[in-house]
Amino acid sequence: MKSRNAAAWAWFAGAAAFLVAAALLGVAAGYASITPGQIAGTLVAKAVPGMEPPLNDRQLAVLVELRLPRVVLGAMVGALLSVAGAAYQGVFRNPLADPYLLGAAGGAGLGATLVMAFGAAWFDGPRAMVPVAAFTGALLGVAAAYLLGRSAGRNGTASLVLAGVAVSSFLSAVQTLVQQMRIDELQRIYAWLLGGLAKGGWEDVAMVAPYAILGTAVMLVCGRLLDLLALGDEKAVSLGLNTTAVRLVVIGAASLATASAVAVAGLIGFVGIVVPHVVRRLVGTGYRLILPMSLLCGAGFLVLVDVLARTVIAPAELPLGVVTAFLGAPFFIVILRTTRHRAT
Numbered sequence: 001m002k003s004r005n006a007a008a009w010a011w012f013a014g015a016a017a018f019l020v021a022a023a024l025l026g027v028a029a030g031y032a033s034i035t036p037g038q039i040a041g042t043l044v045a046k047a048v049p050g051m052e053p054p055l056n057d058r059q060l061a062v063l064v065e066l067r068l069p070r071v072v073l074g075a076m077v078g079a080l081l082s083v084a085g086a087a088y089q090g091v092f093r094n095p096l097a098d099p100y101l102l103g104a105a106g107g108a109g110l111g112a113t114l115v116m117a118f119g120a121a122w123f124d125g126p127r128a129m130v131p132v133a134a135f136t137g138a139l140l141g142v143a144a145a146y147l148l149g150r151s152a153g154r155n156g157t158a159s160l161v162l163a164g165v166a167v168s169s170f171l172s173a174v175q176t177l178v179q180q181m182r183i184d185e186l187q188r189i190y191a192w193l194l195g196g197l198a199k200g201g202w203e204d205v206a207m208v209a210p211y212a213i214l215g216t217a218v219m220l221v222c223g224r225l226l227d228l229l230a231l232g233d234e235k236a237v238s239l240g241l242n243t244t245a246v247r248l249v250v251i252g253a254a255s256l257a258t259a260s261a262v263a264v265a266g267l268i269g270f271v272g273i274v275v276p277h278v279v280r281r282l283v284g285t286g287y288r289l290i291l292p293m294s295l296l297c298g299a300g301f302l303v304l305v306d307v308l309a310r311t312v313i314a315p316a317e318l319p320l321g322v323v324t325a326f327l328g329a330p331f332f333i334v335i336l337r338t339t340r341h342r343a344t
Helices: 002-028 036-047 057-092 104-122 126-152 156-181 183-193 202-221 223-229 233-238 243-265 271-283 287-311 320-343
Strands: none
Touching (some): 002 036, 002 057, 202 243, 223 243, 233 243, 271 320
């Protein structure tokens, strides 16, 4: 038991170090040169009276007003999508479950699109309604994919994935229709749908933080229950687990986390399937470890993806959703082939 705990703490330490390194790189990358040493020196200078910070006022403004909120928002979005993907995989006992493939991201995207397109006519403060609309859309998207997958046949993995693809395609078509109906908002909505953090600021972090904290906390608390659920419904019920209640709570929390990420960063696919799979390969199948490890690794992963997105074709910037699709699509094909071979 002691050796297992020591290994778990070692993995946590490694994941935390990865996140810190990614954050330093994310803050340092950009047109204005700011090194990790200058960042550390500035933090020390803030704590030591009389010490001169190594950054001038312009560099400090770039650091505090532009890069730090972007890195924090990227870490938050990556953590939310990754831990939500791990939770969905635990609930559905399906390694291909993912917020993007299950219709959660598509539903959240449609909900947010409706608010952006018509919100000014419906609400006094349309921006504050984006997370709520995204959460409602995410729940409806997952419910539609799950019910459609169950009614389609006995092959749970294939049916669920196909149902999720069908629901996501339908929701995408509705989004396109909404955009055509609001042609004056088309460019803004389209740029948001591709995913990105370029316009993210501290106000976005503050807007979704309550929803993100609530959803993440519920999922982390349910890690032990997901381990029981992995034993199979019959055995889990015999151990006193209310499987229906656990599924509803975890799906609700994962959908809230997905909606929070989509509300501030648009549609970013594959993070929720790539990160939990890598984590599972590293630490095993226990969700008490997979969930927090996915959170830390997902945060660092998306910060690095964002660095890639804003440096590959600098001074222009790639949408985050495009970069994650390039990285995630081949990974998904490998997982799909592996899963199919195991099933046959």
